[in-house]
Amino acid sequence: MTQVKFKHSHRLPTQEGMDVVPAARLVANIEQVVRGQHAAVELLAIAVLAGGHVLIEDAPGTGKTTLAQSVARTVGGVFQRIQATADLMPSDITGSSVWDPSRREFSFIPGPVFADVLLVDELNRMPPRTQSALLEVMAERMVTVDGVRHPVPPTFFLVATQNPLEQHGTYPLPEGQLDRFAVRLHLRPLTAVDEFTVVREQLTGPTVDTLEAVIDPAGLNRLRDTVHAVFLAEPVLEYAVKLTRSTRADQRIRAGAGSRAAIALARCAQARAVLHGREYVTPEDVAELAVPVLAHRIVPAVATPAETLIGELVKAHPVPVPA
Numbered sequence: 259m260t261q262v263k264f265k266h267s268h269r270l271p272t273q274e275g276m277d278v279v280p281a282a283r284l285v286a287n288i289e290q291v292v293r294g295q296h297a298a299v300e301l302l303a304i305a306v307l308a309g310g311h312v313l314i315e316d317a318p319g320t321g322k323t324t325l326a327q328s329v330a331r332t333v334g335g336v337f338q339r340i341q342a343t344a345d346l347m348p349s350d351i352t353g354s355s356v357w358d359p360s361r362r363e364f365s366f367i368p369g370p371v372f373a374d375v376l377l378v379d380e381l382n383r384m385p386p387r388t389q390s391a392l393l394e395v396m397a398e399r400m401v402t403v404d405g406v407r408h409p410v411p412p413t414f415f416l417v418a419t420q421n422p423l424e425q426h427g428t429y430p431l432p433e434g435q436l437d438r439f440a441v442r443l444h445l446r447p448l449t450a451v452d453e454f455t456v457v458r459e460q461l462t463g464p465t466v467d468t469l470e471a472v473i474d475p476a477g478l479n480r481l482r483d484t485v486h487a488v489f490l491a492e493p494v495l496e497y498a499v500k501l502t503r504s505t506r507a508d509q510r511i512r513a514g515a516g517s518r519a520a521i522a523l524a525r526c527a528q529a530r531a532v533l534h535g536r537e538y539v540t541p542e543d544v545a546e547l548a549v550p551v552l553a554h555r556i557v558p559a560v561a562t563p564a565e566t567l568i569g570e571l572v573k574a575h576p577v578p579v580p581a
Contacts, residue, residue: 516555
């Protein structure tokens with residue numbers, strides 16, 4: 259692997275210092291009930307700080323919903339939960355206009371999407387038409403009903419869980435919807451010790467219901483402003499863009515990641531820097547996040563898993579290092 263030298267500044271151009279304590283508290287609070295999944299918890303916190311949405315993919319019973327509920331309770335604000343089913347309609351998510359006899363006009367009744375944190379459990383059990391109801395709000399934080407656009411809270415983010423597609427009664431998510439998730443993460447198998455701890459605590463100890471918020475929506479907005487101000491050197495940004503573009507040039511990949519993916523990779527790298535107490539992004543931030551940010555956005559043309567392909571592209575590209 260070759261390296262490219264560069265110079266970077268450690269100083270924020272628009273902000274003095276950084277309050278990273280609330281960022282660290284996000285991870286610590288979630289880990290009170292989510293044991294043995296530090297990497298997944300950190301990825302989830304990174305996506306939240308970056309203002310992105312998260313897709314948690316794994317088999318049933320592995321803790322996906324617990325992880326999603328934990329981050330919702332940790333952030334605070336208005337929390338809504340949707341259990342996806344095959345008969346769920348788009349209006350069940352967005353809301354609908356209802357006739358008001360007293361006013362003799364239609365009134366808009368907001369759906370559960372009007373929340374600071376929305377948990378959609380088993381997203382791929384929704385039929386495609388209902389899945390599409392989430393596209394606009396994930397991209398624009400707006401919902402259009404009967405031709406009228408309604409804004410959701412500015413801190414809105416979606417945490418969705420998904421079962422593997424070979425499970426009974428699931429519908430594959432379209433590429434356009436997958437592209438709107440900043441991060442896709444998987445939960446690693448628990449060690450025997452961690453699994454014993456999880457079972458014991460679920461029987462007698464702390465659960466998701468005991469978690470208290472460590473930050474409110476206003477505080478989350480301030481943290482996101484901090485993330486936006488993190489210094490990102492041009493060579494490091496070029497590295498993120500080149501990694502993304504390389505997915506479109508590799509013959510093993512039928513459909514590569516687009517510009518939205520490059521933006522998400524750079525923004526998540528800034529969030530990772532904040533979580534690790536730094537005022538600048540390193541190439542390692544980009545490399546560490548390449549798989550969870552890019553893998554779900556590509557369509558392999560070979561039998562090799564997407565995660566493996568992205569990992570090989572990371573190894574093949576020059577990493578910029580400080581001069």
